[in-house]
Amino acid sequence: MAELASPAPSPDPGPGAGRPRRRALGRLRPSGALAGLVPFFVYTTIFLIIPTLVVVVGAFLGPDGRPSLGSLAALGQPGFLKALTQSILLSAATAIGGAVVGALLAYAVSTAPKDGLLKRFVTSVCGVLAQFGGVALAFAFMASFGLGGLLVGWAKVVGLDLGSGIWLYQWDKGLMLVYLYFQIPLMLIVFLPAVEGLRPQWREASETLGGTTWTYWRRVAGPILMPPFVGATLLLFTNAFSAYATAAALVSQGSPLVPLQIASTFSSEVILGQENVGKAMAFSMVVVVAIVMALYTWIDKRASRWMQR
Amino acid sequence: MAQRAALRRKQTTFRWVVVGLVMAFFALPMVAAFEFTIRARGAEGGYDAKTWQTLLDFGTLAESYPDLAKGIVASLLLAVVTVVIMLVLLVPTMTWVRLRLPGMSRLVEFICLLPLTVPAIVLVVGLTPVYAWVIYLLSGATVWLSFAYVILVLPYAYRALDAGLRAIDVKTLSEAARSLGASWFTVMWRVVLPNLRTAVLSASFLSVALVLGEFTIANLFAYKNLQVAMYLLGKSDSKISVAVGLAALAFAFIILFAMSFVGSRRERKS
Structure with a gap:
């Protein structure tokens, strides 16, 4: 039954x-x-649900362990609000840029022969870069754009004066560029299965019925790919928003982004009475990302409503 | 027919232009970083391969940079253990949900995507009490970090596997296999898994790359994996740390590239 x-x-x-x-x-x-499903639920409860509850509950506790809004009130400081704004702007810009370029790349790769060398090469490169938004990437950029770096010299040949390389360490210039190096590859990895799901028969059917390339993209492939595209873009946003390693390796002064602010509250000596401020900051991150994911769910639901047969 | 050939030509041109441009964009800082590592030390400039000689000789490396050598071994082990746990946990669960418990798919998806709303840095905070227990019950060995790493890869692995499951008709496939007398294990191993090949591989790709690149949790929990060792080294010897970074990238690339061939060989056999 x-x-x-x-x-x-x-x-x-x-x-x-x-x-x-x-x-x-x-x-x-x-x-x-x-x-x-028991193994799955037990595992995720221990290593995901409990840690999440620790943070969420901790954000609403005062230094004495009693319920309090004091920790959350500390988020109103201008320093933190600035970091939050900058984090959101950085993530949104690199998510959209990365999604557009990554989607183009994914489509280009999907037209290659299946199991061909090109597809293997590009997916492997992207697989490495997508999650290598870490220290190595930051080091590579420091070496390239630092004092006497090769790319500084090349830029000069083109007529671009990159100056002393300070721009590399600024959140709205250098960090944005470096973030694209893991956003574009992640887009390829996430979006490629969706593009590969496009059957050649659909295109043939569209052509048989007299459709042009434009009709095919506008009426067939576009609507099919839109929900995964939007979903992947939102995923890229959260990916950039949570990224810590690259920023930590590049930014040595101040904490222009939320993850750096959180790290500074945990890695440095904790000021008495401030133990839960870090948890409150972490909680605010969770809230921003939760809003984005809720948006994604809503879009996905609307999309799947008219995609049903 | 001519129309089809024209389309194919157009697609080929488009493919090479786009792939070429993006790959050049990716290559630029890597080339420049490589140029940095082969610069000779000293004022007169010129190039030599001293940094790379040190790096490629693991014995010397372990001698002069013991923490780095330990970090490399630890990260490789972490990558393997994480992928195994992830696949054992996710593939049967997701297939089972699709076959028998479609009502649970929303909940499983929610849990799998939850790590996206819980960034690694946040997870570090919440995992502190959990890891106190892990250290107490198991040991303080670096390999147990893979428990946390599985959570980190969960959303990416889930999406990859879900895309794969969406593309095949699991229900019909397993009904066919079951009506031919296959056990559930056979259904999983011989029917579902081969059909999910691309998805399983891309989920594993992402996991390996993520583990080799993981810095946040290891650093804040004071474990020394590859990235942490490299980061610490960067403060004292920037040439060797940039070289390690490039080598790690190249190594991860080789693993993934090789893995993609392993996948296709199995496909030809079955």
Whole structure:
């Protein structure tokens, strides 16, 4: 009776189709089926849910461990608000830039022969770069744009004076450029499966019905790819917003971004009575990202409503 | 037919232009960083390979930079353990949800995407009490960091696997296999997994690259993995740390590139 407990969204299977399905998939009772999920839930509870609760609850506790809004009130300081604004601007700009370039790259790669060398090469490069937004990347940029760096010399040949390289350490110039080095590859990795899901038959069908390339993109591929594109862009936003290592390695003075502010409250000596301010800052990060993800869910729901057959 | 050939030509041109431009953009700082590592020390300039000689000889490296050598070994182990836990945890769970418990898919998705709303730096704070228990029950070894790393890779692995599951009809495939007498294990191993090949590989790619590049959690928990060792070294010897960074990139690239071939060989066999 398992199939009664979970209403299948598939259309009416017709007479006679129920029996093989029951035999094939309905051997276990629903409770037995649920047991299959136990390892997953236990693991995520220990290493994800509990840590999250520690932060969320901690944000609402005062230094004495009693409920208090004091820690959250400390977020009103102009220094933190500035860092929050800068973090959001940086993440939004690199998410949109990375998504557009990454989507183009994903489409270009998807037209290559399957299992071809080009596709392997590009996905491998991107796989490495996407999560290498760490110290190595920052070091590479410091070496390239530092005093006497190779790229400073090349830029001079083109007529671009990069000056002393201070710009590299500023959040709205250098950090933005460096962030693109992990945003574009991440877009490729996340978006490639969606582009590869486009069947050549759909294009052929569109052409057979007299559609141009534009019609195909406007009426077929575009609508199909829009929800994954928007979803991936939001994912890129949260990726940049949470990035810590690159910024930590590049920025040595001040804390222009939220993750650096949080790290400074935890890595340095904690001022008495401020233990939970870091948790409150962390909580504010969670809130921003949660809003973005809620937006994503809403878009996804609207998209899937008209995508249903 | 001519129209199709024209389209294919256009696509090929577009492909090479886009891929070429983006790859050049990626290559620029790497080339410049490499140029930096082969500069000779001393005032007169010129180039030599001294930095790379030190780096490529693991014995010398372990002698002159013991922390770096230890960090490299620790990160490789972490990458393997993380991928194994991730696959064992996610692939059966996600397939099972699709087959038997579609009502749970929302909840599983929510949990898998939750790490996106809990950045690594936030996770560090919350994991502190949990890791106190891990150290107490298991040990303080660096390899147990992979428990936290699995959480970090969860959203990316989930998306990759979900895209793969969306592209195939798991229900029909497993119904067919079950009605032919296959056990659930056979269904997973011989039917679902081969069909998810690309997705499993891309989930593993992301996980390996993420672990080799992970800095935040290891640094704030004071474990020495590759990135932390490199970061600490950067303060005293920038040439060797830039070289290590490039080598790590190249090494991760080679692993991923090789892994992509392993995947396709299995495909040809089955």
